[in-house]
Amino acid sequence: VSVRERLSAPGPKFSVEFMPPRNDGEENVLWNAVRRLESLHPAFVSVTYGAGGSHRGRTIRVTERIATETTLLPVAHLTAVGHSVAELRQVIGSYAAVGVTNILALRGDPPGDDPTAEWVAHPEGLTYASELVRLTRSLGDFSVGVAAYPDTHPRSPDVDTDTRFLVDKVRAGADYAITQMLFSAADYTGLRDRMLAAGADVPVIPGIMPVTSYQRLMRIHELSGQSIPADLAEELYAVRDDPAAGRAIGMDHAIRMSADLLSEGAPCLHFYTFNRSKATIEVLTALGLTPALRR
Numbered sequence: 001v002s003v004r005e006r007l008s009a010p011g012p013k014f015s016v017e018f019m020p021p022r023n024d025g026e027e028n029v030l031w032n033a034v035r036r037l038e039s040l041h042p043a044f045v046s047v048t049y050g051a052g053g054s055h056r057g058r059t060i061r062v063t064e065r066i067a068t069e070t071t072l073l074p075v076a077h078l079t080a081v082g083h084s085v086a087e088l089r090q091v092i093g094s095y096a097a098v099g100v101t102n103i104l105a106l107r108g109d110p111p112g113d114d115p116t117a118e119w120v121a122h123p124e125g126l127t128y129a130s131e132l133v134r135l136t137r138s139l140g141d142f143s144v145g146v147a148a149y150p151d152t153h154p155r156s157p158d159v160d161t162d163t164r165f166l167v168d169k170v171r172a173g174a175d176y177a178i179t180q181m182l183f184s185a186a187d188y189t190g191l192r193d194r195m196l197a198a199g200a201d202v203p204v205i206p207g208i209m210p211v212t213s214y215q216r217l218m219r220i221h222e223l224s225g226q227s228i229p230a231d232l233a234e235e236l237y238a239v240r241d242d243p244a245a246g247r248a249i250g251m252d253h254a255i256r257m258s259a260d261l262l263s264e265g266a267p268c269l270h271f272y273t274f275n276r277s278k279a280t281i282e283v284l285t286a287l288g289l290t291p292a293l294r295r
C-alpha cells in the first residue's frame with residue numbers, strides 16, 4: 001500500500017511523525033503512543049532519520065517493527081547528508097527488505113546545531129533531495145514523499161526559486177509533500193497554490209504541532225528560521241510563567257487551524273508528536289473526528 005493510495009481514500013485523515021527512541025524508557029513512551037494512535041487508523045506514520053544519518057539502524061528497526069507488528073503503514077524518512085550513494089542504496093535496500101516501501105526523501109541539515117553552517121555533500125553522495133527521489137524510484141516500487149516549506153526553505157533565495165526546486169522534486173517522482181510545521185491555514189494554502197500554479201499537482205499535507213509555550217515557539221523560530229505569527233507569540237508571552245495557560249492557548253490554536261485546514265481541503269493532517277499521543281488525540285477529538293476514525 002502506498003501513501004498516495006491512502007490519501008485518495010474518502011473521509012477525514014491524519015498521520016503522525018515519530019522519532020526513533022534512544023533507550024528503553026523512550027522505547028516504552030513511543031510504543032505507548034503507537035498503540036494509542038493505532039486505534040484511530042492514521043493514514044500513515046512516519047519515522048524520522050537521525051540528523052546526519054546518525055543512528056540510522058534505529059530508524060530501520062522502528063519502521064520494521066511498525067511494519068510487522070502493527071496494522072500501521074510506516075513511512076521511513078531518509079536523508080542524503082553524510083552518505084555515499086552506495087550507502088543510500090544499502091539503506092533503501094534495508095527498508096525494502098523489511099517491507100517498507102514508503103520513503104520520505106530529504107537532503108538533511110549539516111551536522112551540528114548551527115542552521116547557517118555550510119552544506120557539504122559527501123564526495124560520493126548527493127546534493128539535493130530531488131536526486132534522492134530519483135535514486136529511490138530507480139531502485140524499486142517505492143512511493144516517495146518530500147518536504148515543503150510554507151515560508152520557503154531558509155537556504156532558498158526567493159519564493160519563485162523555492163517553488164521551482166519543489167517542482168523539481170515532484171518531476172523527479174515525488175508522490176506527495178509534507179510541510180514543515182505551520183501556524184496558519186493561509187500559510188498552507190499559499191504554499192499549495194504556488195505549487196499547483198507551477199505544475200506540481202500532488203497532495204500537500206500540512207504539518208501541525210501544538211506549540212504550548214513562548215519558549216518553544218522562539219526555539220522553533222531559532223532552529224527553522226520560520227516567521228512566527230505575532231498574535232500567537234503575544235498570547236503565549238503574556239502567560240510565559242503559566243504552563244497550563246500556555247498549553248490551553250497552544251491547543252486552541254492548533255484545533256482552530258486544523259479545522260481551517262480541513263475546510264481548505266487538506267488531504268490529511270500530519271502531527272509532529274515527539275512520540276506522544278495526547279495532544280494529537282485532543283485535537284482530533286475537539287474536531288469531532290475520533291468516532292469517524294475509529295470506524
Ligand code: FAD
Nearest residue numbers: 048049051077106107108128129147153155156165178180
Ligand atoms: P532540498 O529539497 O534538497 O532543498 C535544500 C536546499 O537546496 C533548498 O534551499 C533548496 O531551495 C535548494 N535546492 C534544491 N534544489 C536545488 C537545485 N537544483 N539547485 C540549487 N539549489 C537547490 N531532517 C533530518 O535530518 N531527518 C528527518 O527525518 C527529517 N524529516 C523532515 C520531515 C519534514 C516533513 C520536513 C519539512 C523536514 C525534515 N527534515 C529532516 C529537515 C530537512 O532535512 C531540512 O530542512 C533540510 O535542510 C532540507 O531538506 P530538503 O529535503 O527539503 O532539501
